[in-house]
Amino acid sequence: MNFEYLENNKFFAQAPGLMEALCEEELIELGAKDTEKVYRGIYFEADKETIYRINYCARMISRVLAPLFSMHVMDAKELTRAASKIPWEKLFAVNETFSITASVAKSRITNSLYAAQCLKDGIADYFRDKYGKRPDVATVNPDVRFNLHIETDRAVISLDTSGESLHKRGYRLAAGEAPMQESLAAAIIRITDWDGDKVLWDPMCGSGTIVCEALMSYCRIPAQYLRKKFGFTHLPDYDKLIWTKVKSKCDSQLRPLPHGLIKGSDKSQRIIKAAQENLSRLPYGESVEITGQPFQHITEFQNGVLVTNPPYGIRLGELEEVKRLYGELGDFIKQKCNGTTAYIYTGSPQLRKNIGLRTSRRIPLVNGQLEGVLLQIDSYEGSIKRKYREE
Numbered sequence: 550m551n552f553e554y555l556e557n558n559k560f561f562a563q564a565p566g567l568m569e570a571l572c573e574e575e576l577i578e579l580g581a582k583d584t585e586k587v588y589r590g591i592y593f594e595a596d597k598e599t600i601y602r603i604n605y606c607a608r609m610i611s612r613v614l615a616p617l618f619s620m621h622v623m624d625a626k627e628l629t630r631a632a633s634k635i636p637w638e639k640l641f642a643v644n645e646t647f648s649i650t651a652s653v654a655k656s657r658i659t660n661s662l663y664a665a666q667c668l669k670d671g672i673a674d675y676f677r678d679k680y681g682k683r684p685d686v687a688t689v690n691p692d693v694r695f696n697l698h699i700e701t702d703r704a705v706i707s708l709d710t711s712g713e714s715l716h717k718r719g720y721r722l723a724a725g726e727a728p729m730q731e732s733l734a735a736a737i738i739r740i741t742d743w744d745g746d747k748v749l750w751d752p753m754c755g756s757g758t759i760v761c762e763a764l765m766s767y768c769r770i771p772a773q774y775l776r777k778k779f780g781f782t783h784l785p786d787y788d789k790l791i792w793t794k795v796k797s798k799c800d801s802q803l804r805p806l807p808h809g810l811i812k813g814s815d816k817s818q819r820i821i822k823a824a825q826e827n828l829s830r831l832p833y834g835e836s837v838e839i840t841g842q843p844f845q846h847i848t849e850f851q852n853g854v855l856v857t858n859p860p861y862g863i864r865l866g867e868l869e870e871v872k873r874l875y876g877e878l879g880d881f882i883k884q885k886c887n888g889t890t891a892y893i894y895t896g897s898p899q900l901r902k903n904i905g906l907r908t909s910r911r912i913p914l915v916n917g918q919l920e921g922v923l924l925q926i927d928s929y930e931g932s933i934k935r936k937y938r939e940e
């Protein structure tokens with residue numbers, strides 16, 4: 550039996566909701582071929598070098614799956630029976646741990662947890678029949694991860710070549726309340742087209758996710774620069790020499806950050822310390838200027854790029870207080886940010902009108918399970934004379 554990805558070099562990248570097009574663009578930049586965008590993901594073709602590079606460098610996708618085996622399954626017993634015939638020892642050893650994530654759609658097997666249990670039983674049966682013992686399941690930090698997707702009775706079993714979700718960079722050990730996902734922050738930085746020609750500032754930086762992703766983007770730090778383990782090392786055709794070459798080439802492209810090109814501030818001294826701790830884990834993190842002060846105390850911020858994620862009123866404060874904060878942010882942009890383009894992400898789109906400024910773009914984006922919107926506001930010379938207030 551040969552594994553499917555070895556025969557056709559086809560893989561599947563999971564993408565956060567509403568970010569499929571952005572993720573497809575990035576995959577192509579990293580060398581993916583024959584991409585096909587679908588709901589919550591992208592099918593693509595790639596060789597070993599490209600798969601390693603995508604896992605190491607991609608900033609917005611969640612995982613890359615290598616399809617191993619597909620089959621029609623009419624019921625749970627058939628799934629377990631088929632799984633018990635797959636040569637699992639080509640992928641991991643009996644003394645290693647594994648985990649399974651599963652999803653089902655329009656299937657006779659209607660429960661994803663039950664589907665995962667059936668696949669687990671098939672894997673256990675295979676090892677028990679061959680070695681007299683079975684590998685253990687580990688929900689936290691397993692040696693290898695598998696993905697099962699069943700749709701209209703067709704099951705696809707894949708190996709997760711990423712391991713941990715790729716949105717986890719490894720720098721954010723300290724986080725504030727309701728933090729923004731790293732992949733969303735990276736997408737926002739990409740949408741701004743910021744390339745270091747102007748100062749980028751997050752006036753409500755919290756634990757620093759936006760400034761960390763801006764730093765990684767500008768300095769060309771691979772998204773998984775801090776990661777020690779990838780799932781692709783369990784692929785049967787894994788080539789350590791190619792992986793070492795890919796990593797070395799990507800790491801050689803780092804460039805330093807001019808001091809003060811990226812700035813962050815927040816009214817909370819406690820959360821500022823968390824941002825500084827997170828930045829300290831990244832190359833050139835010391836060049837990001839972090840201060841503990843509310844934006845209302847800033848004299849001006851002109852000819853720059855303002856990117857921020859204000860609180861939404863969920864767990865972080867009463868709604869009326871948050872509405873007032875949005876109004877103050879709008880006044881600040883209008884009065885003190887001439888020549889600046891502002892990007893404001895809110896998980897509560899109805900708060901947009903409280904900013905009180907005309908938006909030039911509104912881009913829907915998802916933060917975990919929360920559907921929000923990125924607002925672009927252009928504050929240019931003469932804009933005070935224009936009609937700003939939303940009608």
